[in-house]
Amino acid sequence: MSTSRDGGRDRAGQGGPPPLRPFGLVLHHDGRFTHEGQPIRNRRLREHFDRSVEYLPEERKYVVRLRHFRGEVEVEEAGFFVRAVDLDRGEVQLSDGTREPLEVATLTESGIDGALLCRVKRGLVAEGLPARFDHGAQAELLQSIEVAGEGLVLGVGGRRVPVPLS
Structure with a gap:
């Protein structure tokens, strides 16, 4: 009988891990x-x-x-937090220590206080999960946004990408 990462028995076995509560x-x-x-x-x-x-x-x-x-x-809002932004690579570093692509098209503002959020972890969920920018990462990102014509753009990985914020 195999064991799972949390030490419980495999779900196919007699007694899987207890239900989450x-x-x-x-x-x-x-x-x-x-x-x-x-x-x-x-x-x-x-x-x-x-x-x-x-x-x-x-x-x-x-x-x-x-x-x-x-x-x-x-x-309450996001399970992951953006701790750092690497615009040259087009990546964000998350609170769990992983790096994810920065998907500029997914940038939105928090309905709670206006902080920036983006979508990450598409390998787990097709639509992605929300990640909230901490103060430092948000300041770094906002300093790099430029006005271009009627909209905003961000330099990511050598390209200028439209920013969906107003």
Whole structure:
């Protein structure tokens, strides 16, 4: 019988991992984690949560892993955050440590506070998942946007790409 990454038995076996249920962990729009309404203050734990956020497409849920524990996370706006932008390569670095292509056409503004979001992780979900730009990455991106005629463009990988923001 095979075992899964979280130490449970394979779903095809007798006892798969227990069903995911919320356990009070919330990832807020600004990147803060709270547990049952209380802020997570331990820096190392917050950093671990940032790196370990995963999206499970079959369950359509976000989870974090802590050793063998796997728990569902309530995500307020985006499960991933853009920490850095590399316009020469056309990539963004995400809070989970991965790099993804910057899809300029997917840039939108948050309905909560106007921060920038883009779509990432198309390998998991065809339409992608939202990633929110942190302050530094957003400032870097906005400084590189230029006015061209009636619209905005961004230099990405040696090309000038239209920006869908007004």
